[in-house]
Amino acid sequence: MSVSEERPYHHGRLREALLEAAESTLREHGQDQLSLRKLARDIGVSHAAPGRHFPDRQALLDALAVAGFERLDRELRKAVAAAPADDFPARLDAAVAAYLHFATQDAALLELMFSGKHRPGAEEVRAASEAGFGLMEGMIREGQESGHLEQGSSEQVGMVLFATMQGIATLVNGDMIGRSQMDALVERAVAQFLRGTRPA
Amino acid sequence: MSVSEERPYHHGRLREALLEAAESTLREHGQDQLSLRKLARDIGVSHAAPGRHFPDRQALLDALAVAGFERLDRELRKAVAAAPADDFPARLDAAVAAYLHFATQDAALLELMFSGKHRPGAEEVRAASEAGFGLMEGMIREGQESGHLEQGSSEQVGMVLFATMQGIATLVNGDMIGRSQMDALVERAVAQFLRGTRPA
DNA sequence: ACCTGAACACCGTTCAAGT
DNA sequence: ACCTGAACACCGTTCAAGT
Numbered sequence: 001m002s003v004s005e006e007r008p009y010h011h012g013r014l015r016e017a018l019l020e021a022a023e024s025t026l027r028e029h030g031q032d033q034l035s036l037r038k039l040a041r042d043i044g045v046s047h048a049a050p051g052r053h054f055p056d057r058q059a060l061l062d063a064l065a066v067a068g069f070e071r072l073d074r075e076l077r078k079a080v081a082a083a084p085a086d087d088f089p090a091r092l093d094a095a096v097a098a099y100l101h102f103a104t105q106d107a108a109l110l111e112l113m114f115s116g117k118h119r120p121g122a123e124e125v126r127a128a129s130e131a132g133f134g135l136m137e138g139m140i141r142e143g144q145e146s147g148h149l150e151q152g153s154s155e156q157v158g159m160v161l162f163a164t165m166q167g168i169a170t171l172v173n174g175d176m177i178g179r180s181q182m183d184a185l186v187e188r189a190v191a192q193f194l195r196g197t198r199p200a
Numbered sequence: 201m202s203v204s205e206e207r208p209y210h211h212g213r214l215r216e217a218l219l220e221a222a223e224s225t226l227r228e229h230g231q232d233q234l235s236l237r238k239l240a241r242d243i244g245v246s247h248a249a250p251g252r253h254f255p256d257r258q259a260l261l262d263a264l265a266v267a268g269f270e271r272l273d274r275e276l277r278k279a280v281a282a283a284p285a286d287d288f289p290a291r292l293d294a295a296v297a298a299y300l301h302f303a304t305q306d307a308a309l310l311e312l313m314f315s316g317k318h319r320p321g322a323e324e325v326r327a328a329s330e331a332g333f334g335l336m337e338g339m340i341r342e343g344q345e346s347g348h349l350e351q352g353s354s355e356q357v358g359m360v361l362f363a364t365m366q367g368i369a370t371l372v373n374g375d376m377i378g379r380s381q382m383d384a385l386v387e388r389a390v391a392q393f394l395r396g397t398r399p400a
Numbered sequence: 401a402c403c404t405g406a407a408c409a410c411c412g413t414t415c416a417a418g419t
Numbered sequence: 420a421c422c423t424g425a426a427c428a429c430c431g432t433t434c435a436a437g438t
Contacts, residue, residue, distance in 0.1 A: 009438060010402055030317060037430065046404045048433080053402095057431065111315060116307070116374035117230060129376060152388070159368075159377065160389045166370055167363030174316035176329060177359065188352070189360045192392055209419060210421055237411065246423045248414080253421095257412065 015053040017043050019067065022060055026108045036060070058119045065113045069128035072102050072113075076135055088148045089194055095139060096165060096190055100182065103169035110169065136162055148194050157193075164189045215253040217243050219267065222260055226308045236260070258319050265313045269328035272302050272313075276335055288348045289394055295339055296365060296390055300382070303369035310369065336362055348394050357393075364389045 011017065018039055025034045036057055037047045054060040079098035083091040103110050118125045136158040143149035149157060168185050171177045177185070211217065218239055225234045236257055237247040254260040279298035283291040303310050318325045336358040343349035349357060368385050371377045377385070 009404090014402085032317075035430065036432095047431090048405080049403055051403095051432070055432095107316070111311070114370050114374045114376075115311060116376075117232075126375070133376075156384060156388055159371065159381075159385055160364065160392070163367030163371055163385065163389070164360065164364045165367070167365070167367030168360075170314050170366055170370065171359065171363055174314045175326070176314075176316070176333075181359075184356060185359055185363065188356055189363070192360070209423090214421085235411065236413095247412090248424080249422055251413070251422095255413095 011043070011045055011049070014043070014045060014049060018050055018053060018060065019063060022064055023067070023109075026064060026112070027106045030108045031061070031112065034061075056119075058117075061112055062118050062122050062125055064109065065118065065125050066128040068106075068109045068113045069125070069132060072099075073131045073135065075102055076132060080135070080139065088143050088146045092139065092143065092148075092190060092194070095136070096186060099162075099165050100169055100172075100186060103166070104172045104179075104182070107173035110173065114166070133158065133162070143194075150193075150195055161193055211243070211245055211249070214243070214245060214249060218250055218253060218260065219263060222264055223267070223309075226264060226312070227306045230308045231261070231312065234261075256319075258317075261312055262318050262322050262325055264309065265318065265325050266328040268306075268309045268313045269325070269332060272299075273331045273335065275302055276332060280335070280339065288343050288346045292339065292343065292348075292390060292394070295336070296386060299362075299365050300369055300372075300386060303366070304372045304379075304382070307373035310373065314366070333358065333362070343394075350393075350395055361393055 021039050021042055022034060025039065036050045036054075040047045040050055050060070054063065075098050076095055079094045080091055083094040085091075113125075113129070137154050140149060140154040140158040140161070144151055144154060144157075165186070168177075168182060168189065171185075172179065172182050221239050221242055222234060225239065236250045236254075240247045240250055250260070254263065275298050276295055279294045280291055283294040285291075313325075313329070337354050340349060340354040340358040340361070344351055344354060344357075365386070368377075368382060368389065371385075372379065372382050
């Protein structure tokens with residue numbers, strides 16, 4: 001799948017190329033090091049070319065955040081689907097492990113997704129985030145029906161669970177706890193949500 | 201306390217002035233809008249003057265993070281000290297409320313404190329953060345002794361509690377939940393930590 | 401429809417020189 | 420000891436003009 005001999009005037013898939021390059025720059029060097037001019041240079045277009053596809057730098061960052069939420073959603077669904085359908089604790093563990101894997105794999109992306117400093121009309125980002133919350137809420141309802149979780153608003157319980165995992169990821173990403181401590185915290189936190197199905 | 205007529209060659213307290221100006225710029229306009237050159241302009245020194253006090257931009261951001269941890273520590277201690285000494289749930293509520301007040305008051309500062317993208321030798325930031333964790337752990341031990349909290353590693357329980365609050369703050373700062381929802385989540389989360397002392 | 405090249409108004413950082 | 424002014428190598432963004 002090699003590119004044509006002399007790069008043509010039109011790139012053809014510049015938008016996708018920008019997103020791919022930006023994603024790996026973000027992961028490897030962080031948001032501060034991500035420059036539209038450098039991306040353009042690496043891809044081989046003029047520095048003004050990105051402007052055709054993203055009105056400004058934040059628009060590209062927003063697009064990365066949206067892509068992040070979509071990938072997170074895919075990974076969560078995949079993990080839960082792979083767990084036994086009749087073992088709620090195992091399903092919860094799978095979801096939690098998948099979330100923490102995602103969240104601690106790419107600290108800069110996680111920050112982009114949740115920091116909330118998006119473009120004024122960033123309804124797309126908010127919308128993309130809701131898919132994941134929906135999945136979480138569905139799982140909570142499942143656990144409530146099987147008697148593994150306390151009753152009450154499944155949305156609230158899901159949010160508290162999510163917040164706990166997000167907070168643990170923040171501690172890891174901020175180098176305040178190590179990965180081994182993370183596992184212990186996650187286990188303790190999940191046990192707190194499950195009622196009487198495990199030793200404290 | 202007016203400044204002398206014609207600004208003198210030496211500012212006198214430039215380091216402090218930079219930190220003060222940076223703190224309010226951060227709060228009002230965010231990290232991206234914080235520029236050393238603009239701070240220097242506002243204060244009335246040359247654009248190279250900040251370099252004397254902070255080797256680079258990140259050094260100033262690190263100093264802001266350290267100041268943030270110190271203020272957080274003060275506010276937590278003050279809130280806990282004001283709560284009745286013999287009412288653990290009330291003391292826990294006070295600490296939690298104080299933390300969330302701090303964390304949702306200045307989203308940009310919170311991100312600076314916990315994002316962990318500090319200068320390579322940023323031992324100062326890590327050290328400053330430990331004071332708050334120490335206070336949290338002490339409170340947990342208190343609650344375990346009075347029978348309000350589950351037994352086990354007080355450090356771990358404290359970390360999980362802290363992570364939960366941090367996560368809720370992230371949801372608020374990222375505009376994913378509103379302030380009224382926040383209160384409900386906090387109440388539910390705290391109730392989960394307290395054993396049998398409140399209705400679920 | 402998509403991209404270029406020049407231009408504008410910014411940055412952070414360095415360093416000789418000034419007080 | 421502390422600050423200035425010029426210089427360097429970058430940015431993001433805009434816009435006429437090119438293909």
